Amino acid sequence: MHQSHNIAWDSLTSNLTFIAENPALTPRRTDFFPRGLPSQANSLNHFARTVATTIRTFSDTERAKYPTKFDAPVEGKLFPDSILKLNRALDRVGGANTVVDLADVVKVLLAENQLDQLLMLAHHPSIPLVHLHRLSGGHGFGWERVIDAYIFFNVLLSKPELHADGWYKSMQSYKYMLINSTDYDAWTFPHCKFFFGVVDSGGNRESADPLADFNKLHEHLKMCFQLLYRYDMLARECGVDLDWESEVAATVGWMWKVKLGGST
Template sequence: MSHQAHNIPWNVFGSNLKFRTKIPCADDATSLHFRFKPTQGKELTYFVDTFTRNVHEHADSERRKYPEAYEVPGLDDIVLDDSLTRKMTHAVRLWRSERRDKLGEVDEKPTTELCHHSEPDQRCRCPLSYNQRRMGSFFHKYRWSDCYKFFDDHKDGYISLEVFKTLLMHGEMDTLLKICAHPGVGFPSWWDARLCSCYPPDLGRDYLENALDAYLVLNIFLSSFPKSWAPGRSLDQDYRRTRIYQMMILRVTGTRQASELATHPHRQVFGIARGQLNSYSGFKYPMTTKRQDKFCGTDQPYGRLTYEEFLESQKTIDFLPSVSDVLHVRWILCEKGLPGEIAQLILDKALYKPQRRLKVPHDPLHPENIEELNKYLKFCWQVLVRSEVVARETGMNIPWKDLVSESTDRLLGCSCRKLLGRGEPPNDDLLWFK
């Protein structure tokens, strides 16, 4: 069942789409395509309006869980207490280590140890420094940077932004609301931030757009195209080989130049390792791919490869263990006579830890994955709702209607869609969907 099915008219959106195995205006890809019904405009507007209203209503409900007003923290007040800092250390260390080229090396100290560098110290290699836990660290405001100058100008502000996003994605709303109580918080200025003109302006909202893209795509398939994920489906009807699904997967899991924090929860669910897909490089087809000649020179073959070929289009698939895989290996070591503590130490040294959430990998809509799928859809929805709550606290107005429309265009866009965007009807050659 699709998430928020009783509140959001997924069937209205889905009724305006058709599953096509070869779409001429989308490079002959397999995907979903608009039917262009006479009522399409009104129905999609109704969907977007209802979606937006539900985000607002859930944000109202979420905000009522916390105090109506917070005392404005002082510049030197610690807003990230010791307990929360320990809780966040692993996540912060992960995204900091991914950008160690710009942010510096990070110590692999235990999460129970906290930073005690109370004064700015260039030698501090703690994942979350003492100064970054102060209210003043969230005052950094974004300003334009020339190419290759972003981290020179914004290193501290970038770290504070990523900490802010980490708090939101982990649901630490009480702390976020305390931070947002100060009128000097700089988060709103980062909404359209970018590394430079070479990159999209999404550094301050990539986490939100990822959650929105995944939420829309999965719910559309769940609600309106059950044959695409039913057991025994044909390869041509598999939702995973569609252009819309493969574009979404690359977008929410692909390695990025700016920030990879927004990809972490999505990689765990979709079973994609860091570096498996790169959103800023072209596709390279393995020599074993039978269809290599057909797609030679194609940069973005979404919907024209099987899902397995798509995943290996840049790199051979890495194996990511699930919780059950790790427990099984631990059981084997204990069966060999090793104490549990030694078995766990071996697993830790081997970095053999859960990295995949789904029981059946690479197929989130598989019936055996329903529990994890529901958790994931709930997480995506909560990210949207929390974003609205935080935006209100900082005086921002998130343009939800624009975001949903942009996501739809990004995932379902094609040449005839662009023609319609200019008010021109598609010609007869494009009306294969009649």
């Protein structure tokens, strides 16, 4: 599992059990379910803290690589030509035509590790990056899907008995995670090449086999983690202090109905 020396994955995985067609539910559902152990609350809170601490540590290390101050251009091109080639959404943001276009730009630059450009935007008086954190239009806008995939696949790696014959594909949380990670261009950028071998979102979800190549999966998890700490760095540059413990709680809550407060 990724960052296993820093993140207490066992504190989460030991509290989950796989049940096929759970008879306690109507309709029945196949997935991981909380075991309801007496230690659940403490274990899951510990897990969330280690995720938050690890993201913040890497975020601090990444920020230290760049100057403390950035001078934003007030005229001329906002992005150099080499950056404009990355994604067509960048062409639409001269003075930020729409916040959705700007959100697309941020995702592309995060994925391409163009952090100097993002730090410049964070200090630009005409670019409202701070307003993008909770931008929504009926969907999440990207980074939430990264933490979903990051947690899901790390937990799945701890359950090798589900790898054979594609058992994991019957899990409701897998189906939701796959749909949420690949249903719109803006946030499919980091995921579609991994799932489908292509950058756009035109892949066949039924044919996706994320466990076919474990080296590729580990690289994907590494990339997801990079996106999380890069995003944390950028958010803090904009004055937004992310509550990663709450984000982790929300993720395990919607995927597996586990509450870090102790109830299930």
